[in-house]
Amino acid sequence: GQNIDQPTEMTATEGAIVQINCTYQTSGFNGLFWYQQHAGEAPTFLSYNVLDGLEEKGRFSSFLSRSKGYSYLLLKELQMKDSASYLCAVRASSGTYKYIFGTGTRLKVLA
Amino acid sequence: DAGITQSPRHKVTETGTPVTLRCHQTENHRYMYWYRQDPGHGLRLIHYSYGVKDTDKGEVSDGYSVSRSKTEDFLLTLESATSSQTSVYFCAIGDGNNQPQHFGDGTRLSIL
Numbered sequence: 001g002q003n004i005d006q007p008t009e010m011t012a013t014e015g016a017i018v019q020i021n022c023t024y025q026t027s028g029f030n031g032l033f034w035y036q037q038h039a040g041e042a043p044t045f046l047s048y049n050v051l052d053g054l055e056e057k058g059r060f061s062s063f064l065s066r067s068k069g070y071s072y073l074l075l076k077e078l079q080m081k082d083s084a085s086y087l088c089a090v091r092a093s094s095g096t097y098k099y100i101f102g103t104g105t106r107l108k109v110l111a
Numbered sequence: 112d113a114g115i116t117q118s119p120r121h122k123v124t125e126t127g128t129p130v131t132l133r134c135h136q137t138e139n140h141r142y143m144y145w146y147r148q149d150p151g152h153g154l155r156l157i158h159y160s161y162g163v164k165d166t167d168k169g170e171v172s173d174g175y176s177v178s179r180s181k182t183e184d185f186l187l188t189l190e191s192a193t194s195s196q197t198s199v200y201f202c203a204i205g206d207g208n209n210q211p212q213h214f215g216d217g218t219r220l221s222i223l
Contacts, residue, residue: 031209042201043154045211087153097142097161097207098169103153 002026004102006088011108012078020073020105022088030094034062034073035087037104043087046073075107083109114138117202117215125223130189132218134202136182143185144203144212145169145177147196154201160185192222 004024012018031050035043047055049064061074085104114137124130145157156169158177166177176188189196199219203212
């Protein structure tokens with residue numbers, strides 16, 4: 001079967017660093033996306049990994065290890081506006097552009 | 112922002128009635144998707160389309176049908192709505208090539 005696991009909830013303090021993990025067991029692997037979703041809003045794209053290693057985009061970085069079926073999203077210098085859900089999504093098949101989403105991690109940033 | 116519009120944004124209806132949700136894009140993207148989002152389940156794919164008249168089932172397709180008669184529109188139909196189909200429905204578009212999907216603002220559907 002196809003499965004993506006993320007922690008349900010995390011709490012962190014404004015100005016801190018937080019790491020949100022995502023592990024996947026899928027029939028294949030053709031890329032992993034991270035999205036941010038504020039309550040009541042649509043998901044928006046944050047980052048993409050297809051090769052092992054770290055991708056950095058300002059305060060956000062994402063890491064991938066394909067051999068371990070593991071990714072993380074690192075958020076630095078946390079701000080109150082970073083309180084949101086973070087969704088991990090995997091494109092499992094090379095023949096289609098269908099994606100499997102994890103259930104998301106709800107991050108609360110406290111003052 | 113990607114040009115993607117969902118309608119209606121909110122709908123309340125009764126069990127057994129037909130419901131059609133519309134997704135309209137102005138980006139000329141090849142791929143269009145319908146997801147539902149429920150607490151504890153995340154985003155689950157209902158159907159997706161990879162071109163005009165070309166569609167494929169997702170993981171939760173039972174009770175739903177779709178149609179795509181032109182590039183810009185992707186319709187999701189619940190032939191006979193049930194209370195288990197109460198959810199938030201998101202449409203998404205993409206152009207493949209491992210580019211990210213762009214999501215519409217969602218439709219909150221309540222079936223009583």
